[in-house]
Amino acid sequence: MLKLFEYNWQVRRDWFDWCETVSEEELMKKRTGGLGRILPTLYHIVAVEYGWIVGGIQERTVNLPPFEEVASLAEVKAFSDRCHGELAPFIYDWKDSLEDRVMIDITDEGEREAHTYGEVLRHVIAHEIHHIGQLSVWSREIGKKPVTANLIGRGLFPG
Amino acid sequence: MLKLFEYNWQVRRDWFDWCETVSEEELMKKRTGGLGRILPTLYHIVAVEYGWIVGGIQERTVNLPPFEEVASLAEVKAFSDRCHGELAPFIYDWKDSLEDRVMIDITDEGEREAHTYGEVLRHVIAHEIHHIGQLSVWSREIGKKPVTANLIGRGLFPG
Numbered sequence: 067m068l069k070l071f072e073y074n075w076q077v078r079r080d081w082f083d084w085c086e087t088v089s090e091e092e093l094m095k096k097r098t099g100g101l102g103r104i105l106p107t108l109y110h111i112v113a114v115e116y117g118w119i120v121g122g123i124q125e126r127t128v129n130l131p132p133f134e135e136v137a138s139l140a141e142v143k144a145f146s147d148r149c150h151g152e153l154a155p156f157i158y159d160w161k162d163s164l165e166d167r168v169m170i171d172i173t174d175e176g177e178r179e180a181h182t183y184g185e186v187l188r189h190v191i192a193h194e195i196h197h198i199g200q201l202s203v204w205s206r207e208i209g210k211k212p213v214t215a216n217l218i219g220r221g222l223f224p225g
Numbered sequence: 226m227l228k229l230f231e232y233n234w235q236v237r238r239d240w241f242d243w244c245e246t247v248s249e250e251e252l253m254k255k256r257t258g259g260l261g262r263i264l265p266t267l268y269h270i271v272a273v274e275y276g277w278i279v280g281g282i283q284e285r286t287v288n289l290p291p292f293e294e295v296a297s298l299a300e301v302k303a304f305s306d307r308c309h310g311e312l313a314p315f316i317y318d319w320k321d322s323l324e325d326r327v328m329i330d331i332t333d334e335g336e337r338e339a340h341t342y343g344e345v346l347r348h349v350i351a352h353e354i355h356h357i358g359q360l361s362v363w364s365r366e367i368g369k370k371p372v373t374a375n376l377i378g379r380g381l382f383p384g
Contacts, residue, residue, distance in 0.1 A: 069347055070229075099362030099371075182382050188228055189376040192354050196374040199358020203258030212258075215355040217348040223341050 067187055071157045073217050074194045075150065080213040081108065081201060082146070085139050092208055093139060100200040107201060109133050109142050111194045116149040118186050119156055123169050160187075226346055230316045232376050233353045234309065239372040240267065240360060241305070244298050251367055252298060259359040266360060268292045268301050270353045275308040277345050278315055282328050319346075 085093055085104070093105040101107045113130050121128035136145045165184040173179055181189075195215075202212035244252055244263070252264040260266045272289050280287035295304045324343040332338055340348075357374065364371035 069343070070351070073347065073351060097362075099365040100358075181377055184228070185377055185382040188232065192229070192232060192374065192376045195351050195354040196358040196361070199259075199355040200362050202355070203256075203359050203362045206258040215351065217351045218340055218344060223344040 067160055067191075068157055069222055070191045071187075072222055073220065074191060074198075075154075076220055076222070077198055077213060077215065078108070078111065078146065078194070081198065082139070082143050084205070084210070084213050088208065088210065090139065094137075097204050097207065099203070100197060104201060104204055105137070105139065105142055106133050107197050109136065109145065111197050112142070112146045112149050114193055115190050116153055118190050119153045120149075122171055122181075123183055123186060124156065125169075157187075226319055226350075227316055228381055229350045230346075231381055232379065233350060233357075234313075235379055235381070236357055236372060236374065237267070237270065237305065237353070240357065241298070241302050243364070243369070243372050247367065247369065249298065253296075256363050256366065258362070259356060263360060263363055264296070264298065264301055265292050266356050268295065268304065270356050271301070271305045271308050273352055274349050275312055277349050278312045279308075281330055281340075282342055282345060283315065284328075316346075 085108070088104075090105075094103055096102050097104075101110055110133075117128060117130065120126050131145065136142050165182065167183045168180050169183060169186060171179045171181055198213075198215065202215065205212035244267070247263075249264075253262055255261050256263075260269055269292075276287060276289065279285050290304065295301050324341065326342045327339050328342060328345060330338045330340055354374075357372075361371035361374065
């Protein structure tokens with residue numbers, strides 16, 4: 067599980083670097099699909115990971131700033147760093163014995179849903195990779211090479 | 226690991242169903258990003274999964290048909306079913322003790338690269354999710370709702 071989080075965090079950093087090479091106008095331009103804009107997509111990835119792990123599993127009070135309060139590349143990066151600092155210890159301390167523990171989620175419709183920690187973590191992993199796939203299309207629309215999505219070759223599994 | 230493969234296989238089936246609601250012309254239309262076409266993307270996802278697991282890890286001889294030989298929705302689905310039938314047992318029989326076993330990959334440049342089984346499986350998982358993210362953008366371009374990428378709510382973790 068940890069390796070897929072490390073993959074996501076590394077890819078996210080690479081996308082933040084990629085963003086440095088693009089104007090803020092392009093980062094906020096309305097596009098087709100997903101959340102429709104590059105920078106809000108990166109914000110959303112961070113907020114969802116943080117919400118499920120810190121708010122959901124850890125049941126800590128979560129006060130996420132709305133996007134408008136962190137609506138620049140530097141601020142979304144700082145937001146990502148803060149959230150990562152808070153949630154990474156949980157991922158690094160993960161044990162398979164936590165797999166079947168249950169958390170209760172209150173849906174937007176006010177319903178209570180039970181999910182195992184294992185399901186939540188995999189949901190968060192897939193969520194980020196999916197949105198990053200959308201960024202890769204938008205990158206080509208701008209005429210730029212996207213960050214590689216390859217997991218192999220990132221040094222995540224030192225030989 | 227298994228759960229993320231099951232997620233991918235379920236999402237892939239949903240996309241094949243989605244494809245039934247779209248003309249073959251749309252499935253083959255040139256688009257921006259990734260492999261640039263919907264049906265070849267689904268073919269590619271299947272071929273990559275099969276190539277790494279059956280050809281790479283299992284070291285079995287792999288004779289993948291080029292896309293041109295299976296260039297219809299029905300044929301790509303049948304190709305996916307065949308590949309899945311061959312490789313799924315390996316995934317269902319997976320044990321964590323296989324995690325650090327090493328396979329040798331010969332790259333397109335003819336170089337030998339060593340990868341652990343664990344790295345290869347995670348690469349394959351992330352590869353499919355990434356390309357599915359691209360399909361979701363192209364779906365909106367066609368004016369259609371994409372298949373949900375949510376892992377939660379798919380019944381993968383029966384409560």
